[in-house]
Amino acid sequence: MKFSNIAKFFLLVWMLGVIWAAFYYVQPAEGFIGQSSRIVFFHVPTAWVSVLAFLVSCVSSIQYLRTRDPEHDIRAAVASRLGLLFAVLATVTGAIFARIMWNAYWNWDPRQTSIAILLLIYAAYFALRSAVPDPERRAALAAVYAILAFVTVPFLVFVVPRIYWSLHPDTIINVRGANDFDSRYTQVLLASLAGFTGLFVWINSIDCRLDKIRRRRQEEVL
Amino acid sequence: MSSLLAEALAVAAKDLRTEFRTRVALNALGLFALTTLAAVSYTIGPYRIAEADRPYLLSALLWVVILFASLAGLDRTFVKEEESHTAPLLRLSAGPHAVWLGKLLFNLGLLAALMVILVPLFIVLMGLPLVLHFGWLVAVLAAGGFALAVITTIVAAIIARAMTRGALFAVLSLPLLLPLVIFAIQGTAGVASGEIEIVHQSLRAMISFGGIMVVVSAALFPVIWGE
Numbered sequence: 001m002k003f004s005n006i007a008k009f010f011l012l013v014w015m016l017g018v019i020w021a022a023f024y025y026v027q028p029a030e031g032f033i034g035q036s037s038r039i040v041f042f043h044v045p046t047a048w049v050s051v052l053a054f055l056v057s058c059v060s061s062i063q064y065l066r067t068r069d070p071e072h073d074i075r076a077a078v079a080s081r082l083g084l085l086f087a088v089l090a091t092v093t094g095a096i097f098a099r100i101m102w103n104a105y106w107n108w109d110p111r112q113t114s115i116a117i118l119l120l121i122y123a124a125y126f127a128l129r130s131a132v133p134d135p136e137r138r139a140a141l142a143a144v145y146a147i148l149a150f151v152t153v154p155f156l157v158f159v160v161p162r163i164y165w166s167l168h169p170d171t172i173i174n175v176r177g178a179n180d181f182d183s184r185y186t187q188v189l190l191a192s193l194a195g196f197t198g199l200f201v202w203i204n205s206i207d208c209r210l211d212k213i214r215r216r217r218q219e220e221v222l
Numbered sequence: 223m224s225s226l227l228a229e230a231l232a233v234a235a236k237d238l239r240t241e242f243r244t245r246v247a248l249n250a251l252g253l254f255a256l257t258t259l260a261a262v263s264y265t266i267g268p269y270r271i272a273e274a275d276r277p278y279l280l281s282a283l284l285w286v287v288i289l290f291a292s293l294a295g296l297d298r299t300f301v302k303e304e305e306s307h308t309a310p311l312l313r314l315s316a317g318p319h320a321v322w323l324g325k326l327l328f329n330l331g332l333l334a335a336l337m338v339i340l341v342p343l344f345i346v347l348m349g350l351p352l353v354l355h356f357g358w359l360v361a362v363l364a365a366g367g368f369a370l371a372v373i374t375t376i377v378a379a380i381i382a383r384a385m386t387r388g389a390l391f392a393v394l395s396l397p398l399l400l401p402l403v404i405f406a407i408q409g410t411a412g413v414a415s416g417e418i419e420i421v422h423q424s425l426r427a428m429i430s431f432g433g434i435m436v437v438v439s440a441a442l443f444p445v446i447w448g449e
Contacts (some may be wrong), residue, residue, distance in 0.1 A: 008266050018433065022371045039255045052431065065442075065445055071432045072252060093254055113404075114401075115398045117397055117401065119396065120396070120397040120400070121397040123397075124393050124394050124396075124397050127390065127393050127394070128380070128381075128384065128390065128393075128394055131384040131385050131386050131390050132383070132384045132385070133385065136261065136449075137383060137449050140446070141380050141384065141443055143445075144376075144445055144446055145380060146378060146439060147442060148373075148376065148377075148398060148435075148438060148439075148442070149397075149398065151435065152397075152398050155427070155431055156401055159427055160401055160404060161400070216412055
C-alpha cells in the first residue's frame, strides 16, 4: 500500500476518533448552556484552518512574485478558495453557538464582524481574479492583493476584538497566557486541530492537482 | 533619497497640473461629499438624534461621507494614465517608487482638500461638538486620512491594470478599509464625547495600520507598475 493511502486511512480513523471524543469523551463545560460547549472542537479548528489557508496563500503569493512560476499562483488561488470555505464553516458554527448562548445568530459582535470582513476580503480577491483576462497579469495582481489582504488579517483577528468589548469566549491562548480548559478539552481540541490540518493538506493537494489539469486543458483548447 | 523625493514631487505636480485642466477627480470627490452632506443634513440635521447618541452616530456619518467620496475619486490618478495611454511614458521618465510616492502625495492632497472643506461644514450643519478638542480632531483626521490614501492608492494601481475598473475599485478597497474606518469612527466619537483614552487607542491602531500599509505598498508597487 502506498504511503498516501495509509495516510488517508489514518486520517479517516483519526477524525472519527475526534468526533466520537467530542461527543462522548468530554463532559459539557460549566457556564455554557446545554451541550453547546462541544462545538469548540469544530469551530476552533475551522477558524484555525482558514487562517492557515490564508497564510499559505500569502506565502505562495510572495513565492510567485519572486519566481513567476505559475504553480505558485495555482497554490495561492486554491488555498484562498479553501480558506474562504473554512471561514464560512467557522462563521456558521459560530452563529449556531451564538444562537444557543446569546439567543441570536448574528449580533455584530467584534469577532463576527471581523470574520465577515475576512470573508469580504477574500471574495474581493476572486472578484479581482475574474476581472483580469491575461493569466500572468492576473497572477501578479492577485498575488499583490493577497499579500495586502493578509496584512489586514491581524488587525481584524487581534486588534479589533481587543479594542471592542466582546461576548466571545476567551480564545485558548488568552490574555493571561493560561489555559482555562479542562485537560480532556485540551486533548480533544489539539487532536481535532491536527485532524483538521491534515484534512486541509489533503484537500489542498487534490485541489492543486485538479487546477493544474484544468489549466492544461484550457491551454490545449486555446 | 533626495532625488527620489524630487522625482515624486515632480510626478505629484504633473498630476496636479493635469487635474486642474479637467478637474475630474476634484469634481467627483467634492460633489459626492457635498451631495451626501446635503442629504444627511436635510433629513437628519442636528436635532433628530438624541444628545447621548450624537457623538457615535454623527462620527459614523462623517466617515461614511469621507469614505464614499474617496471611493468616487481617488482611483483617477492611475486610471487616467491608462485611459490616456500615458503610463508607458511615465514608466520611462520616473522610477516606480517615485511614481508611487508622487501619486500618494497627490491623493493625500486631494483628501486633505476634501477634509478641509467637508469637516467644518459637517460640524456646522450637524452640530457635532468636535471643536472642543481641536488638536485631537486634526490628529484623528490626519491619521485616518493618511491610511485611507495609502490603501486607495495601491488598490487604484491594481485596478488600473484590470477590466471593469470603477466597480472593482470599491469592491477591492472596502474590505481593506473597513478596519480603518471602524478605528476612525471610534476615534472621532472619542473626540466628540471628550474621551481621550479612546482617541489614543484608535490613533495607535490607525497609525500602525497606515505604517504597515506604507511598507507593504512600497515593496509591492514596482510589481504592479512593471506588470
